[in-house]
Amino acid sequence: MPTVRDVTLDLLRRLGMTHIFGNPGSTELPMFRDFPEDFSYILGLQEATVVGMADGFAQASRNAALVNLHSSAGVGHAMGNLFTAFKNQTPLVVTAGQQARSILPFEPFLHADRPTEFPRPFVKWACEPARAADVPRAIARAYHVAMTPPFGPTFVSVPVDDWDREGEAVEPRQIATANPGDPRALAQLVEALGRAERPVIILGAGVGRDGAWDAAIRLAEALRAPVHVAPFACRNAFPEDHPLFAGFLRASRKDIVETLAGHDVALVVGGPLNLYHTEASGPHIPDALDLWLVDDNPTVLSWAPSGSAILANSRIALDYLAERVHASSRAAPPARALFARPEGDAITDRLAMHRVAALRPTESVIVEEAPSSRDAMHDFLPIVRADGFYTTASGGLGYALPAAVGIAMARPDERVIALIGDGSAMYSIQALFTASRLSLPLSVLVINNRRYEALESFGRHFGLGKVEGTDLGGLDFCALAAGHGMAARRAETPEELDAALTWSFAAEKPTLVEIVVA
Secondary structure, three states: OOEHHHHHHHHHHHOOOOEEEEOOOHHHHHHHOOOOOOOEEEEOOOHHHHHHHHHHHHHHHOOOEEEEEOHHHHHHHHHHHHHHHHHHOOOEEEEEEEOOHHHHHHOOOOOOOOOOOOOOOOOOOEEOOOOHHHHHHHHHHHHHHHOOOOOOEEEEEEEHHHOOOEOOOOOOOOOOOOOOOOHHHHHHHHHHHHHOOOEEEEEOHHHHHOOOHHHHHHHHHHHOOOEEEOOOOOEOOOOOOOOOEEEEOOOOHHHHHHHHOOOOEEEEEOOOOOOOOOOOOOOOOOOOOEEEEEEOOHHHHHHOOOOEEEEOOHHHHHHHHHHHOOOOOOOOOOOOOOOOOOOOOOOOHHHHHHHHHHHOOOOEEEEEEOHHHHHHHHHHOOOOOOOOEEOOOOOOOOOHHHHHHHHHHHOOOOEEEEEEEHHHHOOOOOHHHHHHHHOOOEEEEEEEOOEOHHHHHHHHHOOOOOOOOOEOOOOOHHHHHHHOOOEEEEEOOHHHHHHHHHHHHHOOOOEEEEEEOO
């Protein structure tokens, strides 16, 4: 009779999940007995790094990825990036080892106490099957829950002795989950857009997740409406060199109200509009603004402070709208001004972003986690192609470097460029090992300003004269790269920067460039 392991691996093969991301422990080893040759075990040297790699791979491949963690300790290490995967709405199936069933009453060493509760609330569903034979069915359900919008991680705890027991076959199912939206509500939205004299569009990460790039362009051009990116969007949704692109909304009540003032109808698709980072008072939107929200996440729609909401897939909804609105003859809004090369003899983050934009390959993907340089990136490094940008939706650090490894695995014919702050890089530096081992076409660019500059900025916001614990002087990222088997160069002048970027972008193997900024 087939074992639980045999049945599970066959199920995973049929679901297209033949990459297993993990850092193995004793309670997981029987899963890998006679590991089949058509599967790949992707080794990460710390569990947060493992989840970040799986997150990037799942987003870029548009299929759930399988993560294998080690009991409570491994789940604990992974929680930061599990939180990010939940906020990113990334489909993951997370498994974790549990001690043998026969010794669980004695609280054995390395057992998981209340395993299904520990990863909550950052998983959509969690289970420790009642019988060994139920493990494959639990993993199948976890897959379908993860792949049902809003996407997200799920969790299955598996006792170590279950894998060698007799298994019960389970057939993968096809479940259609894309929500087309209420046709009556969408028809009302078409009417509202038709009446609008000064419409505006705000696009969030759901546009990227749902593959709605082209539909968003068609609708914006039909309406001749300016397009903004929603606050903290973790995916790109609109070409940033398009004449209708109007910039990035800040996570601030005041900025949102001021930016949307003068518009009569606002359409927000694929993410929240009123996402805030600091406390403030006052209105959430301008008076008399007719606000419409379209998203496939009912939680986001439920806490929105205002606006009419439609639960729908972004691509299907935008296609519907683009096909039905009448092309407008109104004058297009003024195009956003483009920024010239920054002047000066020293490297600044603004110059670094400008040079990356100038020298990057056409088919390249930016994965970013450099919070203090984000404004510079917005101004000097436009993202101009679909699925060309990824970052963390949670604000938690340690995501982008391993995510870039996973994205490079899923998109091996494209140059993946990881833009990482020096502080962010140290949260998951172990990802360099995996990138080096897999020989991925990855350029890791570390923006080294020798401090947690984002915290220094917030310190000024809160009126602190000095911010403790922000000095990062003394880190040597070239040495760290070499220690993980990766070639590296340091750039301290503009000339060295151009040479190092050119070298990195042409390399067949992963490389690191340490960019020392003023």
